[in-house]
Amino acid sequence: MTETVNGKTEKREEKVTVSRCMEFRINPTMEQKILIWKTFGCCRFVWNNLLGERIGYEKINKGKLLNTTPAHLKKEHPFLSEVDSMALINTQLNLNQACRKLFPKGKAPKFRAKGKDKRSYTTNWINNNIEIIHKSDRENYIKLPKLGRVRIILHRGIPDEWRMKHATIKETASGKFYISLTFDADTEPMETRKKFEKVEAFDYSMPSLVVSASGENDITSDDIRWYRSLEERIVKEQRKLSRMQYGSANYWEQKHRIGKLHEKASARRKDFLHKLSRKVSDTFDAVIVEDINLQHMSKAMNFGKSVYDNGYGMLRNMLSYKLKDKGKVLVKVDRFFPSSKRCSACHEINHGLKLSDRQWTCKSCGTHHDKDRNATKNLLDEGKDILCRWASGESSLYLTSSGVLSEKKLHPHAHSNVRQAGE
Ligand SMILES: [Zn+2]
Numbered sequence: 001m002t003e004t005v006n007g008k009t010e011k012r013e014e015k016v017t018v019s020r021c022m023e024f025r026i027n028p029t030m031e032q033k034i035l036i037w038k039t040f041g042c043c044r045f046v047w048n049n050l051l052g053e054r055i056g057y058e059k060i061n062k063g064k065l066l067n068t069t070p071a072h073l074k075k076e077h078p079f080l081s082e083v084d085s086m087a088l089i090n091t092q093l094n095l096n097q098a099c100r101k102l103f104p105k106g107k108a109p110k111f112r113a114k115g116k117d118k119r120s121y122t123t124n125w126i127n128n129n130i131e132i133i134h135k136s137d138r139e140n141y142i143k144l145p146k147l148g149r150v151r152i153i154l155h156r157g158i159p160d161e162w163r164m165k166h167a168t169i170k171e172t173a174s175g176k177f178y179i180s181l182t183f184d185a186d187t188e189p190m191e192t193r194k195k196f197e198k199v200e201a202f203d204y205s206m207p208s209l210v211v212s213a214s215g216e217n218d219i220t221s222d223d224i225r226w227y228r229s230l231e232e233r234i235v236k237e238q239r240k241l242s243r244m245q246y247g248s249a250n251y252w253e254q255k256h257r258i259g260k261l262h263e264k265a266s267a268r269r270k271d272f273l274h275k276l277s278r279k280v281s282d283t284f285d286a287v288i289v290e291d292i293n294l295q296h297m298s299k300a301m302n303f304g305k306s307v308y309d310n311g312y313g314m315l316r317n318m319l320s321y322k323l324k325d326k327g328k329v330l331v332k333v334d335r336f337f338p339s340s341k342r343c344s345a346c347h348e349i350n351h352g353l354k355l356s357d358r359q360w361t362c363k364s365c366g367t368h369h370d371k372d373r374n375a376t377k378n379l380l381d382e383g384k385d386i387l388c389r390w391a392s393g394e395s396s397l398y399l400t401s402s403g404v405l406s407e408k409k410l411h412p413h414a415h416s417n418v419r420q421a422g423e
Contacts, residue, residue, distance in 0.1 A: 015186040020162060023180040026142065026169070027151040035147055036121075036169060036177070039083040043091045043121050044112045046070045046080070050092060054099055055108050065099055068092075084145045087121040090166075120170035130167055130181075132158065142179065144169070152179065161185070173259025190327045192399065193285065194391040200280065201288040201380035203339070204312050205372045213288075213376035217280060224272070230265045234258060273315050281322035288383030289316055290339060290375075291332040291406070324403025331383045331405045343367060344377035 028036060050068060057066035070088040074080045080088065098109040123130070123145055133141040133149060141149040144167070162183035169179050201213040209219040221228075237258050244251045280287060320330040333339070341353050348364035353371070361368045386405065390397045396408045 014189070016189045017184050017186055019165075020183045020185045021180055022156070022158065022183075023178055024142075024155065025153040026177045026179050027153070028147070028177055032147050032150055033177070035083065036171070038079075039087050039121050039146075039169075040117065040119050040171075041114075042080050042083045043087055044114065044117050045077070046073060046088045046091045047095055048111050049073055050095055051099075051109055051111060054095070058099075058103055058108075063104070065096065065103065067096065082146075084121070084123050084147075086123040086126075086145065090122045090124070118170075119172075120168055122166055122168045124166045125164040130164055142167075150179075158183070159185070172263055174256050174263055175259075176263075190325065192329060192403075193327050196285040196329075196384075196387050196391075198284045199286045199288065199380065199384055199387070200284045201376045201383055202315075203290060203372055203376045203379060204292065209312060210315070211372040211376055213373075213380040215373065217276075219276070224269075227265060227269055227272075230261060230268070234261045234265070237261065269311055270314070273311055273318055277315060277318035277322050281319060281326060281328065284328070286329050286331055286383070286387055286405075287319055287323060288331045288333060288379050288386075289319075290337070290379060291335045320403045329387075329399065329403060329405045331386055333379055333382050333386070334407060337378075337382055339375040339378040339382070340371055342374075342378050343369065344374050344381065 050070070050073075053068060054066045058064065070080065070085075070092055095109065102108055129143070129145050131143040132152070132154070133143060135141065140152050140154045142152040143149055158181075162185045165182045165184055167179055167181050169177065171177050200217060202210045202217070205211045209224060211218050237254065241251065241254045241258060244254055316330070323330050338349055341350050342348070343350065343362040343365060345367040346362060346365040348362055350360060350362065353360060358371055359369065360371060360374075386397065386407065390405060397405060398408065399405055
């Protein structure tokens, strides 16, 4: 269903090792489901017990982390031995990581409550304990620790040379089961190109998703209307749920129905963004976006939901790794660059431009602008400039491991055009 490249890359002689992830639907039997649910519960049990110990220990021994394993819990609570031991160890490792991050700040990880917990666990590949078994074209299984053979829907093939690292089993809100498998794969290092002929710029736009500098790759509200209508249905069903008695049979049925709608919306959005990012990364050599902080923006402007559910951040992410796979780059322009206020024709800054203005006319040269389109044209100019400077080897520019071309910040309010003028 999805394929992502994690940022981690490591050099191994000529080849480069990258992480690949694939997700498949699985259909466990009732017996297997019960064991999976037990495993979720045991992971929660281990998390809560070890967390309690660590918090107590930290109070007495300031700054020290207690590093106990689930072994002593197993002695007192034999039911823990019924489930996959790697799942419990991974819980412990995740907990340690969370403690190391939060304890120094005077905080602690949260205890996990039944029902509100994430329904997943992760196990590791050791000596073929996880294995795909092909029975026929239509019948495939995955062998998993403790669970044995679980029916898997292999909607796409897994290259033989990929090495499995770990597997995460999860249950969605509507009661479907999925497994996501992480592999190590060796690839030829992709030479990043230094010549960029076809370049496009995108900017975030309301109420649709993006506008492009060329105007050919815009997404309009029409394109995502299906998403809005699903969203309306979710609100309606949610209202029904709020009138039902908590815990009744109707209540759970309704909760499942809502979960299914959420999953449908998220799957369709993901699919839509995958197609768009594939098309764009095939067509262009480089793509330019603004380095906006989506969290800040949604808070400051009360966009809240729209910024997130439109998945602008998701799109940027997909673009960066798809471009990277093709030796292309995503350019992030500094967020202090005045992309909306600058006239793309004469570069005069319109200081009086308000957030609510959709259109404006430049006082200096008389060009009439659509605000969003003008901003993308400025981004395109600025981005092309950055690409030129990078191609000529300027040292303030660097390529991140996820394929994003960024500029080292000199001071927080510097924008690159000002800095250039001073050089
Ligand atoms: Zn102008």
